[in-house]
Amino acid sequence: SGRIWGLLLIFSVVFQDTPFRKTIWIFCRYNESLIQRNRRKKAAKAYSVRKKQQVTNIFLTE
Numbered sequence: 001s002g003r004i005w006g007l008l009l010i011f012s013v014v015f016q017d018t019p020f021r022k023t024i025w026i027f028c029r030y031n032e033s034l035i036q037r038n039r040r041k042k043a044a045k046a047y048s049v050r051k052k053q054q055v056t057n058i059f060l061t062e
Contacts, residue, residue, distance in 0.1 A: 004027075011023040 008023045
């Protein structure tokens, strides 16, 4: 997490008008995108698992 604080420091230097609010905003946006990406990965994984189960069910019922 040390790297994150370094980035926050750099951001606050770049945006000197309202450094802290802006860094928090950027950080939240970045975090959101990460969370959404993880959600999509999980959804894709769950979908593929469901597909496999359907296929095995078809084989079992045949």
